[in-house]
Amino acid sequence: MATLSRFRGSLVGAVLGDCIGAIYECEGNVKLKDVLKTVKDLETNFKKLKDGEKLELLPFTDDTAMARSVAASLVAKKGFDVKDMAKRFTDEFHLEPNRGYGGSVGAVFAALRKDDPDDVFEPARKQFDGQGSYGNGGAMRIAPAALGCLKQGFEKLKTVTVDISQITHSHPQAIQGAVLQSSAVDLALREDQSEQLDRDRFLDKLIERIKPMEEEELKKSKETVTDSPSPKRKAKRKSDTVEMPYCHKLEKMKEFLRKDVSVSTIEEELGNDISALGSVPAAVYSFLKAYKKIPGIETDSAFKRTIIYAISLGGDTDTIATMAAGMAGAYYGYEAIPESWQASCEGVEDAKKFAQDLLELQ
Numbered sequence: 105m106a107t108l109s110r111f112r113g114s115l116v117g118a119v120l121g122d123c124i125g126a127i128y129e130c131e132g133n134v135k136l137k138d139v140l141k142t143v144k145d146l147e148t149n150f151k152k153l154k155d156g157e158k159l160e161l162l163p164f165t166d167d168t169a170m171a172r173s174v175a176a177s178l179v180a181k182k183g184f185d186v187k188d189m190a191k192r193f194t195d196e197f198h199l200e201p202n203r204g205y206g207g208s209v210g211a212v213f214a215a216l217r218k219d220d221p222d223d224v225f226e227p228a229r230k231q232f233d234g235q236g237s238y239g240n241g242g243a244m245r246i247a248p249a250a251l252g253c254l255k256q257g258f259e260k261l262k263t264v265t266v267d268i269s270q271i272t273h274s275h276p277q278a279i280q281g282a283v284l285q286s287s288a289v290d291l292a293l294r295e296d297q298s299e300q301l302d303r304d305r306f307l308d309k310l311i312e313r314i315k316p317m318e319e320e321e322l323k324k325s326k327e328t329v330t331d332s333p334s335p336k337r338k339a340k341r342k343s344d345t346v347e348m349p350y351c352h353k354l355e356k357m358k359e360f361l362r363k364d365v366s367v368s369t370i371e372e373e374l375g376n377d378i379s380a381l382g383s384v385p386a387a388v389y390s391f392l393k394a395y396k397k398i399p400g401i402e403t404d405s406a407f408k409r410t411i412i413y414a415i416s417l418g419g420d421t422d423t424i425a426t427m428a429a430g431m432a433g434a435y436y437g438y439e440a441i442p443e444s445w446q447a448s449c450e451g452v453e454d455a456k457k458f459a460q461d462l463l464e465l466q
């Protein structure tokens with residue numbers, strides 16, 4: 105479970121999902137054949153390299169920029185320190201604001217820098233008339249927390265995840281999405297690879313963790329229905345409007361995994377957008393789906409299938425791929441990650457070092 109291979113697998117996997125996925129971000133419908141060509145090119149170009157030559161690196165985006173801050177803070181503080189983490193996010197954003205951050209999160213960093221509030225959650229809480237952001241920014245960066253909290257168990261991981269999310273994303277669905285993502289990485293790290301992965305059981309364990317959070321939120325929203333409505337998002341998909349949408353989507357996945365479901369069905373039922381609810385389930389599904397062969401993706405590597413399939417879903421490709429690959433790397437380990445892909449992406453060496461440092465925290 106807590107091995108260097110699986111820690112490295114998760115963090116390096118997440119970097120590759122981000123860098124490769126970013127090629128297709130916001131492209132609308134992504135053609136699988138284009139994604140297959142992209143990764144084939146990475147492999148061909150790597151083979152052509154002569155001694156001492158280096159590839160032009162695919163840059164990482166805000167997903168990795170923020171995940172690095174999560175890892176760096178946990179390592180420097182030997183655990184979670186909310187002020188330190190908020191400062192690292194803020195400094196990192198101001199150092200390189202053009203990493204593809206979401207449209208509204210910059211305002212949180214600006215307020216954190218300008219006001220330096222005692223309560224670091226305050227600027228995020230004020231977003232969107234007090235609803236908070238429901239974007240996937242809390243989930244996309246969270247994998248290092250699963251590594252850092254592995255020894256302490258789920259309750260600790262949950263508390264830390266909620267707080268890391270709330271620095272920028274305080275909408276309940278953003279927080280639940282972050283907990284779903286960190287849980288999936290945590291469970292992937294813990295799975296015994298010598299046994300078959302029981303995908304229904306994996307989903308049941310995730311449901312067990314998310315259900316109480318959704319139930320609590322539902323109760324709150326029913327209590328406050330008349331005076332101040334609890335955060336609701338304008339949903340574009342029917343599957344986002346059900347009472348406990350994360351649990352609903354996790355249950356649906358069991359059915360989808362048993363048959364060959366089209367990408368458009370996945371987009372409709374699970375989503376592929378920048379909201380947490382519209383992307384974390386798609387990432388979990390990509391990881392579980394790619395455990396077995398996928399028609400049209402002719403590779404024996406389940407790790408590669410995960411990234412290729414996640415990107416083929418379209419929409420917020422870098423973030424769905426980074427989250428899915430964070431799980432896949434945690435499960436399959438570092439050795440499953442192709443050298444040519446690593447050599448093509450920015451930030452891999454740092455991810456390896458962070459994995460080592462987080463392992464030493466255990």
Ligand code: AR6
Nearest residue numbers: 204205206207208209232235236237238239240241378423
């Ligand atoms: N009400 C209305 N619109 C909202 C709300 C809300 N409560 N919350 C979010 N939005 P942001 P992120 C819309 O800025 O989650 C990048 O590609 C609003 O249009 O918090 O950090 C990253 O890599 C807002 O501008 O960003 C991520 O994949 C947008 O959602 C992705 O963007 C994004 O919310 C989201 O990053």
Ligand code: MG
Nearest residue numbers: 167420422423
């Ligand atoms: Mg993104």
